[in-house]
Amino acid sequence: MDLRRDQTEALHAQLARQIREAVLSGLLPGGTPLPGTRTLARTLGVTRGVVEAAYAELLADGTAQAEVGRGTRVRDETPAPVPDAPTGAAGVPAWLPGIPPLPVDGPDPRPGLDFRVGVTGTATLDLRAWRQAWSDAAREPVSGDYADPAGEHRLRAALAAFVGRQRGLGAQAEDVLVTGGTLHALNLIVRSVLPPGSRVLMENPGYRAARQVLLDAGHEVVPVPVDGDGLIVNADTPAARLVYVTPSHQFPLGGRMCLPRRLALLEWAARHDALIVEDDYDGEFRYGAPPLPPLAALAAQTGAGGRVLYLGTLSKVLTPSVRTGFVVAAPPLLSRLVRARTLLDFGPPVQVQAALTHLLTGGHVDRHIRRSRRWHAQVRAALTESLDGLEGVAHLGGIEAGLHVCLHLHPAIPARDVAAELAAQGVHVTPLDTYTLGEAPNALLLGHGGLSAAQAGAGGRVIAGTLRSCATRARLAP
Secondary structure: OOOOOOOOOOHHHHHHHHHHHHHHOOOOOOOOEOOOHHHHHHHHOOOHHHHHHHHHHHHHOOOEEEEOOOEEEEOOOOOOOOOOOOOOOOOOOOOOOOOOOOOOOOOOOOOOEEOOOOOOOOOOOOHHHHHHHHHHHHOOOOOOOOOOOOOOHHHHHHHHHHHHHHHOOOOOHHHEEEEOOHHHHHHHHHHHOOOOOOEEEEEEOOOHHHHHHHHHOOOEEEEEEEEOOEEOOOOOOOOOOEEEEOOOOOOOOOOOOOHHHHHHHHHHHHHHOOEEEEEOOOOOOEOOOOOOOOHHHHHHHOOOHHHEEEEEEOOOOOOHHHOOEEEEOOHHHHHHHHHHHHHHOOOOOHHHHHHHHHHHHOOHHHHHHHHHHHHHHHHHHHHHHHOOOOOOOEEEEOOOEOOEEEEEEOOOOOHHHHHHHHHHOOEEOEEHHHHOOOOOOOEEEEEOOOOOHHHHHHHHHHHHHHHHHHHHHOOOOO
16 A cells, blocks of 8 residues: 555555555455554554545445454455556547547637637627626525526517517527527427427538537438539429528628528428428528518418528627527427426526626617627628739638638639648638538638737738739639
8 A cells, every 4th residue: 555645645545545545456455454453553553533534434335344343345246456557548438430520620829810700709798688687687596496498488588579570580589499509409300399300401601510419310311512602402302300590691601692592492391291490590690681570480471481590699799608509499399399308407497597687678779789890890801802903813701691701812822831831821721622522612710700800911911912822823814
């Protein structure tokens, strides 16, 4: 036994652990007498109380037993020694499958200008209202019971009113499920609504994390091409049980699904008895373009509202740190999602919901969106202006909405090479092929959600200068 006084683990715990390990390894077989407390304490140079506490722990967990007149000994029916684990397994079952790469970008500690998509800023957030909402939530009574797994009724009502104001979607509190965000909502859908092994259509290029959620759930994912008007729906579009789309600001190309395509998709769903998951990605941010009705609203007008599950999130509207989104769906679908949410984690945190309810019902979220639209319009204008004059070398797409644009490059200028050159200059962008199955358009994604107008303009000038240098090397005429 080797007891170390310089360890954070107490001496009696060290002793109990080492005796237990000796028993489990077979070094101390069942029935082996343990030394008396005085003898062992003297041998180890510790107090008798240390040994007594260790023996008490071993008696409590069944490693040892004590009988009057026989002292303390290893329990007779001790388990057989644990066999050595396979090399490198560290006790983990050998049948565990490998982990696929995580298709989600984490925080990027690199210095410079971050043009990654999905990054947002809080420059327009009213911090006084934000702090007041959390203060009000903290003063509310704390319940000792579980809350509604669908979400607090008042937040669901506030979210229903919010999508009515912002997106023209008629909904009641009973139509809303509060989630932990878009991916959380999609996980609930693919595990509770879809039969095992269902075929699902997805935009290509598209949201790779959503695709991985579908694959992890055991479904077949069929990529469908997109263009500037969104998902291409025609006679060749295959049958499926579900299609996942981002019609407000297609991720990642940035286009908005035109009205004829929206109607065609609804007709496709009716013809094939399919569901539509409408991820209203960046739906709140538009720049001079008139709003288009969500698929869910169009479906309700045609009597097919039960086919669309509308996904919303507060990550872009407020901040990803609140980890709150929502689903609007018909009762037969929503009840399945609520059941899945109950079995998963029994619902969202009550105090977070209370703070968000204060922000929504107090009008703070609507005012924040108006400020954010003005802010991001200025950022986008600075970015697009800095990229002027690149005719024949590059052109922008997806500029009517959202928090990122797509910069399409001349075939002679590989996007990945440009991204590497920009990274060396402290400007971090994402090649479009990151989100594409098969051959990808030669393009870069420029997210501006976390930048100021000055930063976007400065970064845009670096991008433009780099592209001009690339064009010169490729003997193009910018």
